[in-house]
Amino acid sequence: MRSSIVDVASKAGVSIATVSRVLNGSDKVKAKTREKVLAVINEMKYAPNPAARGLIMKKTEAIGLLLPDLHGEFFSEIIRGADEAVQQQGYHLIVSSSHNDPNEIEAALRFMRGRVDAIVLMSPQVNSEILLENLPKGLPIVLLNCRTDNTHYDTIVIDGYGGAKEMTNYLLDLGHRRIAVITGGENNLESEERLRGYRAAMTDRNFTPARTLEFTGNFTEISGYEAVKQILALKHHPTAIFAFNDSMAIGAIKALREEGLRIPSDISVCGFDDIPVGKYISPSLTSVHVPISDLGAMAINRVFDRLTKRTRDTTAHVFVPTKLCLRSSCKKITLMSNLEKEENVA
Amino acid sequence: MRSSIVDVASKAGVSIATVSRVLNGSDKVKAKTREKVLAVINEMKYAPNPAARGLIMKKTEAIGLLLPDLHGEFFSEIIRGADEAVQQQGYHLIVSSSHNDPNEIEAALRFMRGRVDAIVLMSPQVNSEILLENLPKGLPIVLLNCRTDNTHYDTIVIDGYGGAKEMTNYLLDLGHRRIAVITGGENNLESEERLRGYRAAMTDRNFTPARTLEFTGNFTEISGYEAVKQILALKHHPTAIFAFNDSMAIGAIKALREEGLRIPSDISVCGFDDIPVGKYISPSLTSVHVPISDLGAMAINRVFDRLTKRTRDTTAHVFVPTKLCLRSSCKKITLMSNLEKEENVA
DNA sequence: CTGAAAGCGCTTACAG
């Protein structure tokens, strides 16, 4: 059994109220008393039970972070950014992954009640009704890349549309016309936004985005790898592949190489997110930069804003811009076959 | 304010004891009463406060996971494995990173008291005395890759020595003699074990491991990258570089390429850990396989063993074997310069 | 089968 405040009090010959006061730095404690208590605390290595403290003070010094998945560097960077921000305030993180399963989200949210002071939730896949009805009331909540137009919560959303559009325009500028995309799956907000951006860029330039060039992945390396196998089964290969995240781009590159294609001379490849490892692989990966760890930190800091200035109760909706990050995996195309021209010009 | 058990009780016209009983599935509740209470619970969307419950039941259904760092895929795989294991039991994870700082470890450990039922601690860098004196008593604790010969706690340790030795032997078999290593820094258990393994393999085969071929990194890509800049300043380049983790190997490969060297034809490179991305890069990375996510799961499952069968109080010390994972970043060397022979043969 | 009461380990008015 751990020692409790009662043990400290009796050993120090004071009441538990006094021990509590020195613990909480109250100034209405005589210096001598304080020292005596402190001595006992150190001697016993006493530390107050945070659960009891949380129960009465209604603050836990913990923030819940609920992520859809834990695979890959994207989520680990989110966690890292969040953890740094949280540590700066002396807070801690309770991390959970939902696997995009409403039941798991519900379980995690329930678990967090009473244990966290606020919640950061990232759930690009689960639809807003389910989400909203499970969200605990009375707790600051920040929605990260969630599908919701509900303005009742603070939201942070990456500009997937703009980023994908910019990337597509870049590929178009490079002369590419047959651009295959590897998506992150249906019903996934991030994927959908990126797809929308890609299609818009094509259309804006009077090209018809062909559905036959849209392949479904799930944001993992292996799904990018497998998508390429399908892509190469096409009678006319695309000249560029735009994977909707870097992990899939990395998987795609591997598959392409296995088929003897060189990147970018035979085919260009780009990703999205700009995960740290992207700049280290060869060829270095052209991507759409997302400030991943900042995203985690931003969400946490927004939560702290809420926690401190309770007055301001207008919700904030921040839209995070992306930035094209040009490296070596994409290359200018010089000549196009007639066939391609025919197929793509509007 | 969230509703409490009192609200439910009054609305259902029963005592809080009865509500508590239906909450905990006690069988001594009349079916009709149970239904009435359940109806109210659903209507109010009531969920018990886990902090209060934890306080009295002395169990929190949370496990603390304290990691040295949050950079890169290694730690995210540990978290993933741990999270999966924990979710299987309906438990949750409280994650923290220590940055190898004793103060942060202490703060995290203090934070966890009363909030977790057990702790998994990974701290290859902080020495055992500091660690041991901060460890809470009365809580199951599993030490993951910690420097301690204390048998009072359960431990799980990767066979860094064996793995590095095996890798070095492999390089030796390939004909390499000048093998540079990039370590993970001094005072880091994992790095030290791998260094010991490398040196032992060299010595066993009657080669003297040259200190001038040992370069210091810190397990990050950039440190591998920078180490290579130093390595290439050597008057005689090594024919192989053994980075003590994959991230550094990936950084090293990038630096090597920038200097126009081809891998593995000009120089062989290998890593350690076998992080998922390693098989996707080019050339695919030869590494020492560590079952990373399993490690997280193993630690959690060990903790659950403790939690359930309190009787067995002999501590377990598991030593996790590694496995050579041969891919394409290392190549046989056919001829050696006389100079190299002179320098390396014992 | 159900309720009143004690207690988990703390904090904080309220007196003194």
Next chain:
DNA sequence: CTGAAAGCGCTTACAG
């Protein structure tokens, strides 16, 4: 400056 007491939201003997 300090202590006795109430209370945070729950569970669980103990009676009935």
